Amino acid sequence: MIHLTRFKKEPPHPSYISGFIDGDGTFFIRKIKDGYQSGITIAQSRTNILQVVRYHFGGTITTSANRNSKEEEEDDIYEDGTIHKYNKRNQYNLIVRSDEYKLLIDYIKNFVIIKQNQCDALYEFSKLANKPGYIDSKKILFDLCSVKKTIYSYDFNRLNIEYIQGLFDAEGCFYIDKTKISKYKISLTQKTHPQILNEIQRFLGFGKVTSENKYVIYNKENCLQFIELIKNGLIVKYNQAIAFETFLKTADLYIKEQMYIICNEEKHKTENFLELNKNNIGKDGYLEIVKVKELKDKVCSQINLIGVYKEKSDKMKGSGNHNYGKTFSEETKKKMSKSIRDSKNGVSDETILAVRNLLSEGMLNVEVQEKLNLPRHTVTRIKNGHIVCRNEEKSENVPLTKDQINAAKRKIQLDEIFVVIEKYLEGKSPSDTLEYLSTTRVQKNIDNNLTIDIIKNIRKKLSNMQVPFYPFETSTETYNHYKNMIENCNKVKE
Numbered sequence: 001m002i003h004l005t006r007f008k009k010e011p012p013h014p015s016y017i018s019g020f021i022d023g024d025g026t027f028f029i030r031k032i033k034d035g036y037q038s039g040i041t042i043a044q045s046r047t048n049i050l051q052v053v054r055y056h057f058g059g060t061i062t063t064s065a066n067r068n069s070k071e072e073e074e075d076d077i078y079e080d081g082t083i084h085k086y087n088k089r090n091q092y093n094l095i096v097r098s099d100e101y102k103l104l105i106d107y108i109k110n111f112v113i114i115k116q117n118q119c120d121a122l123y124e125f126s127k128l129a130n131k132p133g134y135i136d137s138k139k140i141l142f143d144l145c146s147v148k149k150t151i152y153s154y155d156f157n158r159l160n161i162e163y164i165q166g167l168f169d170a171e172g173c174f175y176i177d178k179t180k181i182s183k184y185k186i187s188l189t190q191k192t193h194p195q196i197l198n199e200i201q202r203f204l205g206f207g208k209v210t211s212e213n214k215y216v217i218y219n220k221e222n223c224l225q226f227i228e229l230i231k232n233g234l235i236v237k238y239n240q241a242i243a244f245e246t247f248l249k250t251a252d253l254y255i256k257e258q259m260y261i262i263c264n265e266e267k268h269k270t271e272n273f274l275e276l277n278k279n280n281i282g283k284d285g286y287l288e289i290v291k292v293k294e295l296k297d298k299v300c301s302q303i304n305l306i307g308v309y310k311e312k313s314d315k316m317k318g319s320g321n322h323n324y325g326k327t328f329s330e331e332t333k334k335k336m337s338k339s340i341r342d343s344k345n346g347v348s349d350e351t352i353l354a355v356r357n358l359l360s361e362g363m364l365n366v367e368v369q370e371k372l373n374l375p376r377h378t379v380t381r382i383k384n385g386h387i388v389c390r391n392e393e394k395s396e397n398v399p400l401t402k403d404q405i406n407a408a409k410r411k412i413q414l415d416e417i418f419v420v421i422e423k424y425l426e427g428k429s430p431s432d433t434l435e436y437l438s439t440t441r442v443q444k445n446i447d448n449n450l451t452i453d454i455i456k457n458i459r460k461k462l463s464n465m466q467v468p469f470y471p472f473e474t475s476t477e478t479y480n481h482y483k484n485m486i487e488n489c490n491k492v493k494e
Helices: 002-006 014-024 048-057 070-074 102-108 116-126 135-145 161-171 195-204 220-233 238-249 253-268 284-306 330-345 349-360 365-372 376-383 402-409 414-425 430-443 452-463 476-493
Strands: 025-032 035-044 060-064 091-097 172-176 184-189 214-217
Touching (some): 002 048, 014 161, 025 116, 035 048, 035 116, 048 091, 048 102, 048 284, 102 284, 116 135, 161 184, 172 238, 220 238, 238 253, 349 365, 365 376, 414 430, 414 452
Antiparallel strands (some): 025 035
């Protein structure tokens, strides 16, 4: 409750949560029978950190209990308050699945260090998680998120005190030797990614990294300095930090022994947390944010749909003036005309121009609709020239040709077709081409609609010396450039 109160108004720093997940968490994309499961998990024997994160970002706390009773737990506590070293503690897991984790991943994605690749893959996957299809793109992101297939790259510029606080809370240790009370140390273990330990040592300027992949501090002054830097950000090991600090500052042997007992008990005593998953209790902050976001989206959608800006002249605002028609200035009449036009169309000139701009960038109608919160038919009418700006004339309803209809229905972009052509000319296989395009799209945060079958169909046209796009889609020079490349390549093959 103390820690929940501490972080009631604001969640822990994103670097702290990133450090904790880098230590005791996982970004996962799992293959299941009907597709994929994705999410974020944090495992701990103490639920305070799990409850704090759940309060702000949602999720579910589950347990894999190793204890059966309070009596069984107490059997492992010696008379002096120390803990049997072989006792087993309950393990708790916070699981934030695809219907909730977007808020958390948005909060931490620019602060993760060790598991940055998996985080980036899950962030991209979150855009596709609840969408049908995108099989190839999901498979690529699944591979990128796989620990076995991950090639790690670290952005150590993200390292700060808050990150060290989180990583230490997950994998750090305050150690006092029972047999020799004057012997102590602070350590942080990271066997899988030891590079981070060297960076922490360089960042702090004290301590050393051992051959056992541990960052260790023995010196009393450095231990006190380290505690001063991290204690206020700790959650799991906060009590241990205070006890260890007291241990170092006192010369009283009795107090030292009591601080040893506190540190040891905090490490080993089992927590029995029974308030698991009672509806939405314990995630109030998350539910409030979701509620506000839904309200904001609804309001923005209404604003975009209405798009009405009523302008009145100064004389209209005055009282007792009944000569409205005679007193309007030309500027006011133009503004009124614009307002009337916007009201009839349901969209403003600014929205019309925004739709045109997005369509010219290669966006599909449905993508523009989602981005601007517009009805699908409105985007289509703007595209076809049936809705125009106030100073424009509507275009005549000229029927589309068969080629224009085919081009409009096509799921992939022109620049993707260019890449397929170039990779075909380079002798690359369809799978290599798909992997290259998918990876490029992921890096640019662009949806990738390519499939292996689409690439094979394009390559079939190329082998028959057909240009897989239409002349009206690009300039004459570009069209002739690719046409000549295709013809010359096939001549060489013949």
